[in-house]
Amino acid sequence: MLCSKQLLFLLVACFFSAITALSISPGSTLYASDTNQTWPSPSNVFSLRFLPSQTPPTSPPSFIAAVVFSGGTPVVWSAGNGVIVDSHGSLQFLSSGVLRLVNGSGVAVWDSGTSNLGVSSASVNDDGNLILSNRTGVVWSSFDYPTDTIVPSQNFTTGMFLRSGEYSFTVTSSGNLTLRWNDSVPYWDRGLNSSINVNLTSPVLELQSIGILRLFDPNLVTPVDIAYSSDYAEANGTLRILKLDSDGNLRMYSSSRGSGISTVRWIAVEDQCKVFGYCGNYGVCSYKDLSPICGCPSENFEMIDPNDSRKGCKGKVRLEDCPGRAAMLQLDHALVLTYPPIFMVNPEVFFVGISACRGNCLAAGSCFASTSLSDGTGLCYIKTSSFISTYHNPELPSTSYVKVCGPVAPNPPPRLEEAGKGKDWEIHAWIISLAVLGTLLALIVFEGGLLLWCCRRGSRFRGFSTQYALLEYASGAPVQFSYKELQRSTKGFKEKLGDGGFGAVYRGILANRTVIAVKQLEGIEQGEKQFRMEVATISSTHHLNLVRLIGFCSEGKHRLLVYEFMKNGSLDNSLFVNESQSEKLLNWEYRFRIALGTARGITYLHEECRNCIVHCDIKPENILLDEHYNARVSDFGLAKLTSAPDHRNRSLTSVRGTRGYLAPEWLANLPATSKSDVYSFGMVLLEIVSGRRNFEISEGTKWKKFSIWAYEEFQKGNMKGILDKRLVNHEVDMEGVKRAIMVSFWCIQEQPYQRPIMSKVVQMLEGVTQIEMPPAPKCVTEGSVIANPTTAEEAPLFASSSSSQIV
Structure with missing residues (x-):
């Protein structure tokens, strides 16, 4: 008994000593000169440390004190939102309970403001939260003072801001997510769906660990999903963060532990040039090889910093110092960025022609620029703010004017040849022209002869071309x-x-x-x-x-x-046959081989080919059978052919699909991933076992959707009841049937992250991996039962009306 008490005492002592080891005691100090020194979280997932403020490091070097993810990237919080110190700086946890950032000269540049609160310890949690505590609990938390980043489990409420330079991000009391420049110009706004008519009281934005940006409020029946990372519900152990970058764009990143690499998975403003002020005052944003570049409107301007084009431009002669008359510089296919909240307060939009749009601005002393739209609206935007942010794109149907001190000096067109080569070109132009004409003539003669030869040989040539x-x-x-x-x-x-x-x-x-x-x-x-x-x-x-x-x-x-x-057509022709077509009936051996082959084909598309291909329409009609009844998946890759191309971002939110096989996320108009194909395969697998459509409703299924009824029978252990009744007199491997049924229920789970990846599906079907008991799909637990129709003929009507609830 005494030994047991001593052992318990030792265990408790070890436990509390471990906690103490992870706690940061008053008097502790981190030094900027030692970037390897850290205050880690219990599992070393996050740590508080000093990092170089820029990459590559500046000279002389400068540093920030930050909470970072494993591997040093990404930074999720920084003291003073990136306040820098020199190599002699330090972060001190004072005995007064204050966490203080001190420069090399001894001047405090930031502190936590927690003096006289009885703070006795500090620690970094495994969720990335830096906290200061006293005997009663937490008195200060970095989650309450975000800098430019939100991490999972961090609540972002109204009144909080993410800041990066002149840019800020916040959630308004109405639940809108807003990006602003200089706290005054909102250039991006994402609100609730128009169908959600609710007055919010205390909206909270939260980034889910699986990559969903979600809005909560007591008045919302269910949380509202605002955005999805492109890898949501995939890659367990991945950290996802929401970060306001220095270029004014809000992005979602994914980072694997220890990799030190962050990958962009979602972006708020897809067109970077539409971020207000990206190129600074009077800067013009355009694209070169899909990358945004900054320049000046004309030679009337010069860059403020030739080494940093994003700092904007200034007039070589200021308007107030102009010795002559002001003039209007014309910029074709350009848009002076103006956003509705500005001209709602100060009306700056008019319905006038292009000449009046130019002339009115020139005559008005308060106008600095204007834009006339050529899209048929007749709108003219007048810019009365002296901060001019311009976007140039050859596809823009607009003409802008910027007021300058005359005369106007447009930028010269791009030079086609290098300096010093113009004279050589002029000398040899006649030689090049002669060579080009000679080449063209030879090509014409050759093409004519080839055409004549083809016409004379007709069918022989066509056969030869096909053979070739x-x-x-x-x-x-x-x-x-x-x-x-x-x-x-x-x-x-x-x-x-x-x-x-x-x-x-x-x-x-x-x-x-x-x-x-x-x-x-x-x-x-x-x-x-x-x-x-x-x-x-x-x-x-x-x-x-x-x-x-x-x-x-x-x-x-x-x-x-x-x-x-494919000689034997599609799977549905052999699977859903009536009694008069018994010769086409597939035995269990063929069915299981088809299921396994289909799973292997989809696995290749998802995980083994060079680029992941999401099929988007897995169904029996798209599973073909060759002469030996081997499964061959068809129509893969076609979803991209029927979706509008976008050179910057492409999502599969509006792809084609088939009722009965669509994953729940598609029915909610959410992005489709490889897990959507897993759901569709699960439905097909259930059809292969049962020989009937997954959405079939009949008296035999108690007027319930077949997949729902099948799960209830599975819970009772009635595998033969689920199996195709036409196989009752055939030899059937019931262990394989049970395995296939369990796999199908795992595949049709409502949440994508609960579904296995296809390579795991193959292993489960092969019996290589043990299959755990699948949970009930959500629709089963909620009792999604079709109301009892009065007659069997009415059943199809109930089936079609409930199709949007299929899981």
Whole structure:
């Protein structure tokens, strides 16, 4: 008994000594000269330390005291929002309970303001929160004084600000997220959905650890999701932060522990040039190779700092010192940034023509610039603030005017040749012209001869071209077919194999007797170049369980894809057969092999090919069967072809899908990820086991959606009740059936992070990985049961009306 008490005492003593070791006692000091010295969190996930204020370090070096993630990146909080000290500076935890940042000269440049509060300890928590505590609890927290970053579990409320230079971010009392320049110009605003008509009382913004930016309020029935990181619900152990960068943009980053690397996963202002003041006063923002660059409006201006173009420009002669008359500098395809809150307070927008827009500003002493829109609205923006932020883009339908001291000196056009080479060009111009004309003439003669030769040989040449094309296909390159050739191969598109979500599919035969499947694409918004790039990506994707793309056609409005032909058609034709088609019935061995092959094909798309491909439409119709009944996934990569291209950001929030297979996040119009495909596969897997549609409702399922009823039967241990009744007289591996059913329920979990990745699905189906008991889908726990219809004929009506609640 005595030994037990002594052991307990030792354990308690060790526990409290461990806590004390992690606590920071008054009198402790961090020195800027030693960047390896840290005050760590219990699990060493975060630490308080000194870091060089810039990368590469300045000379002489300067430092900031900051809480950083494992590996030194990212910084989640800094003392005084990045106040710098020299190498002799220090961060002192004084006996008075104050945390103080001191420069090398001994001058305090920041402190926590916690004197006389009885502070006895400081610590860094594993969530990144730096706290000061007394005997009763926490009296100061870095989470209450954010700098430029929010981390998961940190509540960001009204009255709090993120700041970076002249930029700030806040949440208004109405729940709007707002970015401002100089605390006066709001240039980005993200509010609640218009369908949410609620008066908020105390909105709180929180970044979820899985990468969702979410707004809470007591008056909201459910929290509102504001934004998603592109990797949300993926990569466990990843830190996600929301950071206001020095360029005025709000971004969400992901960082793996110990990597020291942060990756952008979401950005508030997609067009960086629309960030007010990005290029400083009178600076003009434009793009070069997709990167924003800053310049001056004309040679009437000069850069304030030639080494930093973002500091803006100044007039070589100030308007108030102008000896002559002021003039208006014209900037084509330019927009002087003005935001609605400005001209709502001081009306600065008029309905006038372009000449009046220019003339009115020139005549008004309070006007410094104006913009006339050429988009049919007739709007003219007058800028009365002396801070001018301009955006230039060749696609902008606007003309801007900036008041300068005349005469106007426009910027010279870009030079096409290097200095000193103009004279050589003039001397040899006639030689180059002669060479170009000669080359063109030779090409014309060659093309004419080739055309004549082709016309004389007709069908022989067409056969030869097809043979050559197939040799090109054998080498792995996508073959380009003419529309007439495919029209001829399909006999005028007569033999239709089926209709898919992306267009009809026809059977065809090439000149060398190769059987093909030709898909006529519909709703293609891609340009020629982008279409060819996507086709190249699809054709470079090779796997035993994927349908191979042979070639394509792109002529005018015609967009067609040519695939290898699958003899046994799509899975639905063999899975959902009636009793009169019993010869087509798939036995369990074939079904399990098809399920496993499909899972392997999707795994390759998600995890093994060069770029992750989210299919977006996994269903039995897109699972084809070859002559040996091997599963081949089709239509992968087509979602990108039917979504509008954006050279800066692309998301899959409006892709096509099929009722019954859509993941819950799609039904809520949220971004689709590879986990959305996992959900669709889970529904298909349940159909493979049961031989019936997942949304089927009948008396046999007690008028419940089949997947809901199946889970209830699974809980009872009734696996044979879920299995296709037509297999009752066949030899069936019930252990494999149980494994497939459990995997399907894991795949159709409502939350994406609860679903396994596809490689894990393959392992579970193979029996390599033990399968835990799957939790009930949310709709089951909430009792999503279809009301009992009075007759069986009414059931389909109930099914379609509930389709938006499918999980």
